[in-house]
Amino acid sequence: MRASMRGRNNLRKFKHWVINAWRFVSKCVERNPQGLTCLERIKQRLFIWQPQSGDAFLTLALLETDVHSIDSFHNAINQFNAKYLDDDPHIRLIDELTAPDGTLRRSFRLDGESVPAFPQGQMDVFYMARAPYLVVMQVYSADSLGDTLVPTFQMILDSLRTKAPTAG
Numbered sequence: 001m002r003a004s005m006r007g008r009n010n011l012r013k014f015k016h017w018v019i020n021a022w023r024f025v026s027k028c029v030e031r032n033p034q035g036l037t038c039l040e041r042i043k044q045r046l047f048i049w050q051p052q053s054g055d056a057f058l059t060l061a062l063l064e065t066d067v068h069s070i071d072s073f074h075n076a077i078n079q080f081n082a083k084y085l086d087d088d089p090h091i092r093l094i095d096e097l098t099a100p101d102g103t104l105r106r107s108f109r110l111d112g113e114s115v116p117a118f119p120q121g122q123m124d125v126f127y128m129a130r131a132p133y134l135v136v137m138q139v140y141s142a143d144s145l146g147d148t149l150v151p152t153f154q155m156i157l158d159s160l161r162t163k164a165p166t167a168g
Contacts, residue, residue, distance in 0.1 A: 046059060046060070046061045047059065047060045047061075054118070055118075055119055055121075055141065055142035055144060055145060056139075056140060056141040056142065056145065056149055057118075057138070057139075057140050058137070058138070058139050058140075058153075058156060059136075059137070059138040060135070060136070060137050060160075061080075061134075061135070061136040061137075061138075062133045062134075062135055062162070063076065063080065063133060063134040063135075063136065064132050064133055065079075065132070065133070065134050066132075067129035067130070067131055067132070067133070067134050068129075068131055073102075073127075073129045073134070076134040077104065077127045077134065080127075080134065080136055085108070085125070090110060090111045090112075090113045091108045091109070091110055091111075091123070092108060092109045092111070093106060093107075093108055093109075094107040094108060094109050094122070095107050102128075102129060103126055103127065103128045104126070104127040105124055105125070105126050105127075106124070106125045106127070107122060107123070107124050107125075108122065108123045108124075108125065109121075109122060109123075110122070110123055110140065118140065118142065119142035119143065119144060120142065120143050121140055121141050121142040121143050121144075121145075122140070122141065122143075123138055123139065123140040124138070124139050124140075124153070125137070125138045126138075126139075126157060128160075130162040133162060135160070135162055137156075137157060137160065139153040139156070139157075141153075
């Protein structure tokens with residue numbers, strides 16, 4: 001399995017490691033070909049990668065918002081969830097954990113009835129305060145893959161670097 005540093009957009013806001021075999025699906029403006037709802041406002045960007053098989057995906061959202069305090073961080077998370085996760089009856093929260101660096105991880109169960117249709121599986125959502133961004137990384141894998149992608153997802157998460165915007 002080869003890897004590369006990909007994910008640099010033309011504004012150089014982030015970079016991370018992604019498997020070469022995974023294709024870049026979308027830098028969303030409204031909706032991508034798979035039907036995943038994208039972030040609408042210009043201050044919000046969503047990037048999606050997935051393998052041809054469709055049994056896994058990685059999304060990275062950069063939301064320019066106030067995350068300078070614990071309260072503003074959690075408020076930004078709640079706004080993201082209210083808009084993109086809370087109303088989906090096919091996604092069920094399993095558990096959550098906060099890492100020592102403040103990253104919040106929430107694990108969700110996908111029941112296989114979502115739109116677009118993904119096989120039953122687990123999605124982990126990582127919320128990171130990287131001022132001036134709320135960075136939201138979602139990783140999903142189908143149950144049929146077992147835990148085979150856990151090391152890959154951890155490597156991607158560990159490789160994520162964001163860059164604050166510069167004036168001008």
